[in-house]
Amino acid sequence: MRCSGHAQQGDLTDDEWAVLEPLLPNSNKRRGRWRDHRQVINGIIHRLSTGCQWRKLPERFGSWQTVHKRHMLWSADGTWEPLLQRVQAVADAAGDVDWNINIDSTSVRVHQHAAGAPTAPPPAPPSTSKGALQKVHLSADGKCRPLSLVVTPGRRADCTQFEPVMDKICVPRLGAGRLRRLPDSAGADKVYSNGLIRSYLRRRGIRHVIPEKSDTKSARLGRGSRGGRPPGFDKTRYKARNTVERAINKLKQFRAVATRYDKRGYVFLGTDTAAALLIWLRS
Template sequence: MLSRGDLTDGEWALLEPLLPVGNNRCGRWRDHRQVINGIIHRLGTGVQWRELPERFGPWKTVHKRHLLWSADGTWERLLRHVQSEADAEGGIDWNINVDSTVARAHQHAAGAPRSAAPAEPFKRGTPKASAAAVAHGDAARPPGGGGAPGEALGRSRGGLTTKIHIAAEGHCRPLSLLITPGQRADCTQFERVMDKIHVPRAGRGRPRRTPDSVSADKAYSNRKIRAYLRKRGIRHAIPEKRDHKAARLRRGSRGGRPPGFDKDRYRDRNTVERAINKLKQFRAVATRYDKRGYVYLGTVTAAALLIWLRS
């Protein structure tokens, strides 16, 4: 299981050079490997922080480290580094697929302060959550209440939910992630998901942002998305909606040509669904327990990092 077990020696050797080596408060950190193993345990089990086994050290240390790394982008930097290593070895299939999934929010996820600015992850000696971290959520207040603005909590038929939008490469691993309230339409987040694809080169050169092709279901079938892909020169396999096809045919020659559609390429769209299944092996992802949006995004990103390390 991807969600079980401590870091192996090989996984730790890859991550260790990228981790912070000092602390503003006391000049040193508690063993990073022990703390990350505690975070992995919580990711896989969904256990409350204060119920972490003693072998991971003080639960507050593990909790605060996760808050800090979610706020300052450490989890995202680690994920991009692992993606860069895989790309340098030719291990990324750049025929990507886009989709989303809804995670039910536990009652503990509600009740974050309704302040315009994010609260500090913890008190002295640590930076506030960056504006970019909060921007990963959605700044709109969810209809019907249920969460503070910017916390990516919304009300849908399932109650309080958060939606995870994901672009996955051909080996069922997440390339980019973002979260919104659960009622947000998939198509409105397509460009944001694509713009977050950012795989650094191992040597010189700009990070790779453009896939070879994109596949998505009918939820992403509209003119704006097709124009976006056409402008960037990206081939796509997105089926045309039935009502769109009927409207085009009614207009005759003025309706334009039907969009191209590769059925064989579309069959590979299941890779994003399998990537979602891998993410939801982590109980702390499948059910949202985190109050703050940036912290839950850090939880999802840490789970994606483990998928890359263990796939």
């Protein structure tokens, strides 16, 4: 039996499709195979929202194998990420991106169906299906939308992923100009308070708001004048750190993100990226 659902609930609207269609691979160059992009993407959206098995997709999305294979393909070849970046570029060109960003992570339960993934090497992060938890590390703009995403095993320390998350911020310019990689400011909690991260941000001229850990503060004060000055801290700016928490809440509205059902790590990253793309399209 297939998953039940309302006829058109959650599908791409005409306005959303108008933004997305020109960005899709081979949308105007290839016959047959790519003509059903919209139907297939609607099937992927349904699975994102419900977390149902691929084979139980409603018949209105066509062959479930086609929907499944295209999501696998776009996750493997990295199609989802440039789609997200292009939609971000449209928003940036309209002045709709708040570049005071925040960084955090969230843990995701790995469903038992995600265990036992084959070991064939995909061109993406390795599968961690043997663990009970997965982590999604992300940056979010000031309007609670994910800018960049990194997936790791659940026990990976948040601070080790700060630079990878920052380095994945890459918003193209619609006209001439360099890619936008640097935010106006960056905020994070005490987990990210260490010298390497602060040095990384200083080298790039990024203003940052990260509270100092109590033990670091005690050690600095214990050294007297040799301990240096305390890092700057803007309490008002730090209050805006909840934007990344709200972005996480938006991502986890998608059941296939809140629980990992994908066996392969790179497919789960594609799932997260597709969800982020929808958040931007619908913001």
